Amino acid sequence: MRLLLTVIVLLIASVGLQAGVVEPRGFDDPAEESRYRRLIAELRCLVCQNQNLADSNADLAKDLRNQTYDMIKAGKTDEEIVSFMVNRYGDFVLYRPPLKSTTFLLWFGPLILMILGAVVLLIQIRRRNIRPPPKALSAEEQEQLKDILADTGEDSRS
Amino acid sequence: MVRYLLPLGIFLVLVAFLAVGLKLNPREVPSPLINKSAPAFELPTVRDPDRSIGLSDLKREVSLFNVWASWCVSCRHEHPLLVELSRRRIVPIYGLNYKDNRADAMRWLDNLGNPYRASAFDSDGRVGIDWGVYGVPETFVVDRNGIIRHKHTGPISTEDWKNTLLPIIRDLQADRG
Numbered sequence: 312m313r314l315l316l317t318v319i320v321l322l323i324a325s326v327g328l329q330a331g332v333v334e335p336r337g338f339d340d341p342a343e344e345s346r347y348r349r350l351i352a353e354l355r356c357l358v359c360q361n362q363n364l365a366d367s368n369a370d371l372a373k374d375l376r377n378q379t380y381d382m383i384k385a386g387k388t389d390e391e392i393v394s395f396m397v398n399r400y401g402d403f404v405l406y407r408p409p410l411k412s413t414t415f416l417l418w419f420g421p422l423i424l425m426i427l428g429a430v431v432l433l434i435q436i437r438r439r440n441i442r443p444p445p446k447a448l449s450a451e452e453q454e455q456l457k458d459i460l461a462d463t464g465e466d467s468r469s
Numbered sequence: 470m471v472r473y474l475l476p477l478g479i480f481l482v483l484v485a486f487l488a489v490g491l492k493l494n495p496r497e498v499p500s501p502l503i504n505k506s507a508p509a510f511e512l513p514t515v516r517d518p519d520r521s522i523g524l525s526d527l528k529r530e531v532s533l534f535n536v537w538a539s540w541c542v543s544c545r546h547e548h549p550l551l552v553e554l555s556r557r558r559i560v561p562i563y564g565l566n567y568k569d570n571r572a573d574a575m576r577w578l579d580n581l582g583n584p585y586r587a588s589a590f591d592s593d594g595r596v597g598i599d600w601g602v603y604g605v606p607e608t609f610v611v612d613r614n615g616i617i618r619h620k621h622t623g624p625i626s627t628e629d630w631k632n633t634l635l636p637i638i639r640d641l642q643a644d645r646g
Binding site: 375378400401 | 496500502568593595600603
């Protein structure tokens with residue numbers, strides 16, 4: 312039963328992995344086709360901004376897919392196509408943000424915060440564990456201790 | 470005392486970030502074309518397919534380049550403002566008719582008024598892509614030398630005009646920009 316459930320869940324999850332290319336394209340060259348698929352997966356749709364060009368149904372996404380296709384057919388390199396898009400729409404058109412000085416916090420912020428949190432946690436734990444060792448009781452205090460123990464002994468009997 | 474100041478300090482820093490961040494529009498894509506040369510183009514006009522309009526028409530004067538379409542509902546909100554601006558001759562306005570049908574576009578202008586010196590007919594939106602258009606309406610402020618100085622996404626409200634666009638245009642017209 313668990314195996315069946317696992318298989319069903321994985322099948323449902325795999326829908327997101329399938330290339331949602333909207334129009335069929337005639338590619339003679341399989342290398343060109345894989346370049347096309349990769350490029351439209353790496354470029355963002357500016358209208359539905361949480362989708363890449365491959366998944367979006369927006370008109371602009373269709374236009375940009377056409378643009379990408381035409382540029383591949385015209386012999387442009389991947390770099391040329393990407394910089395064409397970035398020159399017109401900025402870095403936001405890249406679905407994966409580039410690693411630049413301005414995006415440093417975006418990339419490493421969570422990791423830095425996690426390390427900071429771990430360091431603070433370790434310091435707090437260390438501080439709590441440092442206790443002075445208990446001093447030995449003086450003679451007077453030992454007498455008091457005997458009395459207290461004797462008292463509690465009597466109470467428990469009655 | 471110090472123990473309570475630290476969480477308070479962190480909280481105040483968070484409030485400061487929220488105060489700034491919540492005012493920003495996350496959907497707005499800043500244009501990389503600001504202060505760069507406007508992309509050259511040559512397109513037939515909407516009214517007369519035999520006449521053409523290009524970037525050279527926008528030069529020589531500070532002008533507005535307004536992306537519009539007859540199917541665009543928000544364009545109707547800013548259209549009266551554009552018509553008034555053109556009537557008062559504050560700044561020449563050129564249009565980019567984006568992915569539209571010629572007959573629909575002309576009928577739209579006849580019904581609502583035509584503020585444009587001329588409108589370029591961009592039926593497949595390729596010129597729009599060159600200008601980084603990702604929605605309609607959008608308006609560009611282009612200076613005398615054909616440099617894009619400002620991009621406004623969405624319809625232009627009277628506040629947008631008074632507070633943002635008009636000062637920029639006046640500065641550019643006086644060569645102060």
